[in-house]
Amino acid sequence: MEVRTDIYLGDCREELKIVPMDSVDLIFTSPPYADQRKKTYGGIHPDKYVEWFLPISEQLLRVLKPTGSFVLNIKERVVNGERSTYVMELILEMKKQGWLWTEEYIWHKKNSYPGKWPNRFRDSWERLLHFTKSKKFNMYQDKVMVPMGDWAKTRLKNLSETDKKRDESKVGSGFGKNISNWMNREVAYPTNVLHLATECNNKNHSAAFPEGLPEWFIKLFTKEGDTVLDPFMGSGTTNIVANRMKRNSIGIEIVSEYYEMVKEVIQPVELYLIDPKEKYEKTKPKRRISIR
Amino acid sequence: MEVRTDIYLGDCREELKIVPMDSVDLIFTSPPYADQRKKTYGGIHPDKYVEWFLPISEQLLRVLKPTGSFVLNIKERVVNGERSTYVMELILEMKKQGWLWTEEYIWHKKNSYPGKWPNRFRDSWERLLHFTKSKKFNMYQDKVMVPMGDWAKTRLKNLSETDKKRDESKVGSGFGKNISNWMNREVAYPTNVLHLATECNNKNHSAAFPEGLPEWFIKLFTKEGDTVLDPFMGSGTTNIVANRMKRNSIGIEIVSEYYEMVKEVIQPVELYLIDPKEKYEKTKPKRRISIR
């Protein structure tokens, strides 16, 4: 099996036109929030946000397969003491475009930005809007089942590396054995609330969302060999995770520094040797240049 | 101090007219959701929901003090595979009425309703929309502080260079004073995500929300002696909690069974004996009939 990762440098309003219609299984993205990342992106005024986004969502509607899903990570900012309404207006307008607003998942950010204000508390959640093209779409619920019990909710569901290491390290002290017991025990379907910490550590890349976020939705809405698209690639979290999970992916990024950074990391074409047929294909020369 | 609990039987569209303007400090309510509880309000169709609610929110705007808050517990239901949009439309329309949409809190229901569907998971959260009349409103943040994490123990022993720099930027005496505040502090401010289980006890009343929900907002937005209003009283959770917390309250309920049930439980006027003056007042005969 061959896994491709195609990344493009440019404005997704243009670059999306290259992507064929009905070709993508999952769009997972986190667009720049209104006026939020001014330094890196232009900074879209809250009043202009919907107007700016609609041509993009129209393209996304075109490239998504009828069975596909579009997961939009977004949160309205506070303007003049009030929450802006551009996200709601966007949902209403996207429905007019033909999108179905199927569900709203909540990302509960366990470590939210600190601060104190007279009229509000720290903002500790973001929206994960789930749009589809049709009522029948692919959803592989069994792939994201979680062990039952509070312990599992706080631990296994979160995909932080530290937790994984800690759990592995406990093997031998009797604790690791418990994990295997848990895994064999009853598993339950998750809910529409995801508990994940943001990544704010000393890595050289600063991702807008933790890897666990795209990972969960890639598991849920795609299978191996499917195609994932992130039109606002940023540091490439979606594509890196997709590649690791043997999904083809497309990434578009307007900032060349980010683009170059991702290009360094990504293997454009990887072959997974599963059966003889695949092995045979590997010997043939590959002409495809995925990264440009 | 005297604590009153006034409950009314009737449609809040009418009964609210009795409540004086600018007299309520907090409105906390959970209206019947669209097409849910059909018997009660005849079942409001999702398409008619906004139209039905706006006259009520207009009354609520009238009776709320300029420093008061309106907390609306609501969630859109699924209609034909899609989330309805009436909550969003309602927010947009209420803003036109003059409401400020200050914040959206999330109630994370730790034990959500069971079930399995092909296109979604269990719904485990509800909205708590916070509306105000003005940008300056009463908020007693200290009353809802929560225990701090282990963070404090390690952090405060030795101050990091970054923390020193951050604090040095503040000119003058701020530094030492600020640290001493932290040293004595064992609690932190909460976030805008509330983790509460639904109450599924065997009482004959089935409350829409647990007592912890109104309790948190009553603590946050009112002080003793203030007035709390619930125009969709139901089983009276808001009023019972308010009474226990020494807040006056008003409840309106259209279903007589609910009304009678709450009437049984509630003490219309309770006197809290705090100082001699109050004691003296107690001896005087009371004429007020609060429940009618």
Add this chain to the structure above:
DNA sequence: GTTCCGCATGAATCGATAG
């Protein structure tokens, strides 16, 4: 090898000050 501990930092927001 584990565990412990120090430390930087993050899609934040408000109010005051400056242009």
Add this chain to the structure above:
DNA sequence: ACTATCGATTCATGCGGAA
């Protein structure tokens, strides 16, 4: 008057070095 910049506020997390 209205907008842009800046300082102040504050907490959970994971990495890396130390014990």
